[in-house]
Amino acid sequence: MIMGTKSLRLTVAQALVRFLGAQYVEDDGVEERLFAGCFGIFGHGNVAGVGQALLQAELSDPASLPYVLGRNEQALVHSAVAYARMKNRRQVWAVTTSIGPGATNMITGAALATINRLPVLLLPADSFASRHAAPLLQELELPDSGDVSVNDAFRPVSKYFDRIWRPEQLPAALLNAMRVLTDPAETGAVTLCLPQDVQAQAHDWPEELFARRVWHLRRPAPERSMIETAAEIIATAERPVIIAGGGVIYSGAEQALADLCAATGIPVGQTQAGKGSVVFDHPQSLGAIGATGTTAANAIARDADVVIGVGTRYSDFTTASRTQFADPGVKFVNLNIAALDVIKHAGLQVVGDARESLLALTERLGDFRVPESYRSKIGALAAEWDATVTAAYAAGPGEDGRLNQSAVIGAVNELSDPRDVVVCAAGSMPGDLHKLWRTRDAKGYHVEYGYSCMGYEIPGGIGVRLACPDRDVFVMIGDGSYLMMPGELATAVQEGIKLIVILVQNQGFASIGALSESVGSQRFGTRYRHRTETGRLDGNLLEVDLAANAASLGVHVITATTREELEAAIGAAKRAESTTVIHVETDPMLGSPDSESWWDVPISEVSELDSTQAAYAEYAEAKKAQHPYLRPTQ
Template identity: 45%
Template sequence: MGTIRLTTAQALVRFLNNQYIRFDGKEDKFIEGVFAIFGHGNVLGLGQALQQDPGELKVRQGKNEQGMAQAAVAFAKQNKRKKIYACTSSVGPGAANMVTAAGTATANNIPVLLLPGDTFATRQPDPVLQQVEHINNASVTTNDAYKAVCKYWDRVTRPEQLMNAMINAMRVLTSVDNTGAVCIALPQDVQGEAYDFPYYFFKKRIHVIPRRKADDEEIEDAIKLIVLKKKPLIICGGGVKYSEAGEELKKFALEFNIPIGETQAGKSSIESDFELNLGGVGVTGNLAANLIAESADLIIGVGTRFTDFTSGSKELFRNKNVDFVTVNASVFHAYKMDGTKVVGDAKACLEQLGATLKKLGYKSSYTNEIAEAKEKWENEVKRLYSIEYPKADFKPEIARQNEGFLKEFYKMYGSALPQTTVVGQINKFLEEELNGDYIVIGAAGSLPGDLQRLWRSSKKYSYHMEYGYSCMGYEISGALGVKLAEPNKEVYAMVGDGSYLMLHSELITSIQERKKINVLLFDNCGFGCINNLQMANGMDSFGTEFRFRNEEQNRLNADYVPIDFAKCAEGYGAKTYTVKTIDELKNALKDAKNQSVSTLIDIKILPKTMTDGYNAWWHVGVAEVSNKESIQNAYIKRQKFLSNARKY
């Protein structure tokens, strides 16, 4: 059979170069490259191997281990899970930094391969630099923290273990029903140890992504339920996007007159202007989708995990006779909501269901309800997009109740830009000036709600939202990953000042790699989404705004802390703009489009001017006992909604 003597790290690099994906007959390389920050736990092992012979792998230098791994997650997500980057770090803090990104990947079912360095397998020099010692278990290292946030975990303590570890890693990374983060911990001494690896370990491996059909009995059970229902609603989840089933979903909806609501992950699997697309559904959903969801007697979930935001914490679907059909590649997710499960590829299952329903002549009983719901929402969108301070009345009510926040902000910055108006202007510009040929990305704060409700995507896969983990700091790192996946498109990261301060290191990497991204920074002086959450549930503003300390009260409730984000990013080498008016916003967007370097537009946004509500409830913890009447009332309200919610 023949062997070749290589170090563990050299064998790993050679193996990674020979992994391929085949989907719908198209074959492509699976592993694009390696993001790396080198330290004493990987530079002389995997670093040496990558320097000596990287093969076709692109080696990219990260600036923060979490940041580069989040970029890898976004790259895989934008590639619909069919191409990935690996990430390598040193031991200790470098490895620990990637744990958050592993959680992001696993929560979203996105494949990413993490290769953290580890302490010595021999333990002879212990404790080495950055080693965490456990007096009752010497085998535990920082990398054990990955176990809670990975779909597969292994530690290679001998060179020959690499083969089994990597075959299992590829099994999970290419899985359609159980993918996520994979961690292969690599002790630094083992990385450099040599072994006679068999040549067959390095053969070209083609991992087929199948379109599995559902079992005939599952299809039959689902059909029996569907034909009894008059007012079904489809929920389009991320599985539709990864299956590339958008056209089949539209065909299915048209054939049987069934409206569609979108999750964050599913949004832009079909175009926003499709006649049966109601838009976002759930807690961050819009009025049209939620109105239909309230009265629907059947929910057909296609490729969705039914998170609390999608289901309104299981309270949104209020028809007492509502049932569920769950179409999902994962048996685990197909069991959600106690649904009638259809396990298989989204496109294949829709074809199966559609063929039978067509023979039976099934149609929903909707008449004018869909158009009426959409019209109500269109009127609300027009209002949200045209708000001017102080001329127009603000919604949600919390903004009106806290007029002082707006006046204080305006006094400091001289800006009176409502968030919804700005979102509308940006959406209009990108659709008109770029003909919809762009990608917008977001993750956390109030922007995901505004974007799921308000954003219109005229082209498929132009909306990229990480909302499974809602990880603050994903936005800019993710924009880099998206740009690597779609180098010919303009990429726009929609990020709040809170998320920007969490993590923006890969803005520098984008400049270094000459991969232009555009950062649209919404500065409202704090963690605005959570500030709204606490105040809407009876609390005062506490610890969620960026304010100077009031020494007399020993609290952070003095004046806002002004930050010049444009000046900061200018120092990195980005082209920057500060925006306080709509005209300045339009000019900045136009100029940024023509730049060749990464840009940042620092938009000063009035606090508390985001969207809110629209008939959905979010189950959050509220104090059962409090000396504040408003919190007591919030608890009573919570209990009322909770009593109406499904229990599983």
């Protein structure tokens, strides 16, 4: 201890909790707590350390770091990540778990957070630092290493990883954790492993460690010379297009983007994370782009001579596996706060905050306007797609009377309020939502598609509702994803969190079933069927009552079989004050409108199956359109 410095004697866990409660974040002059709370499940590895510290903090100041008990550790990370996304990464949650499976259950959630570049603080318990009682229950023993635990599996999926072997290491680890959690370019999962004996160990801490600390969220301005070069490239374009990614929304750059588009006439296609960056009926909005995009956006993208990527990481779905931009002379101008993203497709590298970059670019472009003929084409293509969406919303049921999934999406979209939020993550619905959902608010669309994690939807909905308690949250989820993680409905009941869950039952994996068919695998292993005497899963469909399952978890359930019943159920759920699950059966064979795009899924080069042989022939032909996009921009 430094001479003359006042100290507090606390355990490592108590010091950790007190520190987290004193962290604040500032953006555009507005300050708020960085940590909204702590999700967790207690076990022998954290109940006596972090659990005791959270109890002590709650009794002293319930608002300092509220604790929420969940049912599944992976789900808790999903809730935390969804919350951070809705808050534009301005607020985060911590998640505490026990050692062993409680800790490793979080690895999937950590990967999701880091891939989506969303901040979350993970606090898994770890093996004894002292090793007095080794080997411990749930301890990994390796013959060639004594300092490795199962928690080392977090290293590749964390943006920052540390293990607190001694109390003296905590302050430096905490400051590094805050550095990453508040870095708009390098954020993601932060993992601090806490050996269970160290958690309970007492230490004399300097009072300064617990002083109110404000972390500024930086908004780096782009280099003037790069903005000038970007404007020069765009000014030569006849068919420019903007790809708006999640960085537009996280930066709060929606108005700046809308103003640039209105001033120049440049159209916008939106990624999954960027959907909502311009509202659906903006004159320059083409809707979704890429493999799950609209025919309007994809047609414009195919002929674009300059592609302006704003806050996008150019995933394979966005670029249609590098077939989307077909003009042989296409140039890329990349505006992004992350250096990793600005180099993609050998684009012009404009590093900076999305809002600041768009404002600077708008000013520099001056009186640049796209040709009137191009503007007319944009309007005609957008109107054509809008008519396609209207028809999809009105689609009738299949031959057996089951609803069309597009019509289900249409009913939810039309009966929800403009500020309501739709949540989804996996299966066929993310693609259908991306192309069909008419987004009326920047935060009205919440589809996790960086990791596309089955089971995300319900815990994600909890995080969204916690972040925005004044918005209704519609969780769109298929039966396959529902069965992964339904237990968090009980958490919603426990916390009084209202969700409207649209549970779509189609007896299996509709998305992968359609993909399987397209690659020549005949929908093998994608339906929920009984195993027969042949040894194959080709029997009758399983009799699974998902409505009864949901009801058993304490929520109200409504079953809808017709469009009229679905609309009535949505109205009742909107009026309700607690969670409602609307169970509806759909026909998985009724697809949504085609995007006229492609996604690279390799197909067996040799096969005994005619279906696979035919699919490979089509695949080989489609591969010819792939482009490395390595042409210099300047």
